[in-house]
Amino acid sequence: MQRPLNTADHFTLMMDHEIRGSGLSGNFCALVFELDSNPDAELLARRARTFVTRFPEINVRLKQKGRRYYWQANSEIKTTLFFRHTAGNRESGLEIVGEIINAAMPVDSVAPVVFHLVDMPEGSFFLLRWFHPICDAKGAELIVHHLLSDEEAAEGENAFALLTAKWGFWKKIGMMYRAKRHIDNMDKISSSLPQAKAVAADRLKFQVVHFDADVSKQIMACAMKEAGMMGTALYFIGCLMRALQRAGCEQKQGFCVPYAMNMRKRKALFPLLGNQVSFLFAQARLEQVRDRKQLFPALREQYKATVRSGLDHALVPLMEAGSWLPLEKYGRIIRNTPKGQERSSFWFSYTGEPDPKVTEIAGAKVSTMFQLSQVTAAPSLGMLVSQYNGAITLSFNYVASQIDQQWLDSLTTLMASELKGEEAA
Amino acid sequence: MNDELKIFIFQELVHIPDAELFSGDGDLLEAGLDSMGIMRLVLFIEEKFGVTLPDEEIEPDNIQTLNRISSWIERHR
Numbered sequence: 001m002q003r004p005l006n007t008a009d010h011f012t013l014m015m016d017h018e019i020r021g022s023g024l025s026g027n028f029c030a031l032v033f034e035l036d037s038n039p040d041a042e043l044l045a046r047r048a049r050t051f052v053t054r055f056p057e058i059n060v061r062l063k064q065k066g067r068r069y070y071w072q073a074n075s076e077i078k079t080t081l082f083f084r085h086t087a088g089n090r091e092s093g094l095e096i097v098g099e100i101i102n103a104a105m106p107v108d109s110v111a112p113v114v115f116h117l118v119d120m121p122e123g124s125f126f127l128l129r130w131f132h133p134i135c136d137a138k139g140a141e142l143i144v145h146h147l148l149s150d151e152e153a154a155e156g157e158n159a160f161a162l163l164t165a166k167w168g169f170w171k172k173i174g175m176m177y178r179a180k181r182h183i184d185n186m187d188k189i190s191s192s193l194p195q196a197k198a199v200a201a202d203r204l205k206f207q208v209v210h211f212d213a214d215v216s217k218q219i220m221a222c223a224m225k226e227a228g229m230m231g232t233a234l235y236f237i238g239c240l241m242r243a244l245q246r247a248g249c250e251q252k253q254g255f256c257v258p259y260a261m262n263m264r265k266r267k268a269l270f271p272l273l274g275n276q277v278s279f280l281f282a283q284a285r286l287e288q289v290r291d292r293k294q295l296f297p298a299l300r301e302q303y304k305a306t307v308r309s310g311l312d313h314a315l316v317p318l319m320e321a322g323s324w325l326p327l328e329k330y331g332r333i334i335r336n337t338p339k340g341q342e343r344s345s346f347w348f349s350y351t352g353e354p355d356p357k358v359t360e361i362a363g364a365k366v367s368t369m370f371q372l373s374q375v376t377a378a379p380s381l382g383m384l385v386s387q388y389n390g391a392i393t394l395s396f397n398y399v400a401s402q403i404d405q406q407w408l409d410s411l412t413t414l415m416a417s418e419l420k421g422e423e424a425a
Numbered sequence: 426m427n428d429e430l431k432i433f434i435f436q437e438l439v440h441i442p443d444a445e446l447f448s449g450d451g452d453l454l455e456a457g458l459d460s461m462g463i464m465r466l467v468l469f470i471e472e473k474f475g476v477t478l479p480d481e482e483i484e485p486d487n488i489q490t491l492n493r494i495s496s497w498i499e500r501h502r
Contacts, residue, residue, distance in 0.1 A: 156440070224484075228480055228481075228483050229460060229463050229483045229484060229485070229488065230460050230461070230463045230464040230467065230480075230483060231460065231464075232459075232460040233460060233461065261461065265437070265438060265439055265440040266438065266439045266440065266456075266457030266458065266459055266462065267439055267440045267441070267456065267457040268440030269440075297480075300480070303464060304464065304468065307464060307465060307468050308468055308472075352459060355457070
């Protein structure tokens with residue numbers, strides 16, 4: 001069985017190439033659940049074995065034919081999807097999680113979905129590590145749901161394919177040029193970057209900031225007040241722009257942040273695999289970033305103008321055209337401005353609450369969760385925002401050799417203050 | 426008006442196994458309508474019904490159900 005990659009899968013494969021080119025392991029992501037006790041590891045191992053027989057489409061490896069890539073089914077059932085580790089304490093447990101996301105392997109031998117359990121005396125981490133070309137973060141949530149339940153796989157329209165099927169050749173050409181003009185305009189403002197050291201990238205590290213339910217409520221109230229009901233994700237982006245500017249960064253004319261727009265219908269349990277995303281940019285000039293009152297309405301108006309003019313979807317045909325280029329060239333066009341500068345100030349993702357919700361994993365209660373994602377160097381920094389039972393978690397993912405720990409600490413403190421609206425007072 | 430809104434919401438934004446059964450008083454936020462979805466919904470309404478909905482009125486009271494959205498649109502017609 002061979003299954004082609006869709007346009008968005010191919011985009012994430014290009015980012016895998018860029019991440020590897022930066023000296024890191026590749027485009028790997030993880031959903032990490034923190035459990036308040038040790039789950040039944042035998043049960044998890046059994047469920048992982050069952051999962052691969054129920055969903056053989058994850059038992060694949062990436063292959064290349066000319067410039068195209070596809071998933072090739074493994075000839076035998078691989079049962080080693082589940083790995084168990086033991087750590088003496090939580091800190092060592094987190095180090096093991098770091099090893100898992102940094103484990104390098106050739107692109108054609110990567111198992112796209114693997115589960116790890118890290119047992120510690122005070123609880124466990126259960127994580128799904130996935131290779132981004134196989135699915136997006138919402139697909140990863142569905143994988144965990146199906147790992148833990150016997151529910152039949154749902155079937156329904158594939159949002160991404162439905163959308164792209166509507167467009168004829170000339171429509172795509174028109175959209176592609178509109179998207180290109182949009183990006184050319186954005187490139188007139190050079191992007192500030194995190195304060196990075198000029199040394200080779202080594203490995204991804206992460207710092208996770210959890211806010212309790214009360215503080216999270218306060219943050220969401222600020223987001224509602226300043227960015228409105230439509231602007232939750234933009235609120236987090238704007239706050240990080242401001243925190244970076246206050247922490248001291250490689251300051252240029254503004255900030256530019258790419259973020260994924262998931263085309264999946266909310267609450268849909270399909271499709272399990274495939275990236276169903278387009279991407280957008282949030283951009284603000286330095287003078288807007290310095291003024292909180294100006295920043296959030298500006299980001300919101302920018303988003304409205306983008307959707308109103310159809311630019312949210314216009315990037316898809318551009319991605320489709322890019323998928324015919326060699327990965328190096330595609331990567332250069334996506335990441336760099338014509339002047340050769342990095343376009344993205346940082347990477348960002350906001351997934352909200354996991355859906356369907358996971359409250360228990362093999363007999364152990366889930367206390368919280370966070371996400372991980374490799375990033376390119378530059379910008380060497382990504383922030384992944386998620387919520388669990390209303391409590392917000394920020395996962396700062398960064399390249400260890402390039403980002404100074406003290407600077408990152410100051411950035412996370414400033415970010416918390418921005419989110420709580422302390423600077424607005 | 427409710428039917429057109431319903432078709433847009435359940436074809437484009439939120440998955441409900443049987444959207445026909447979703448009543449005008451069903452909670453859209455509970456059903457999964459999120460911030461990005463609300464943005465798309467507001468822009469759809471503005472284009473489809475030729476109204477301008479002020480940002481400061483985009484709040485749960487006006488968005489939560491199909492009936493409330495319809496009343497909100499009527500107030501701006």
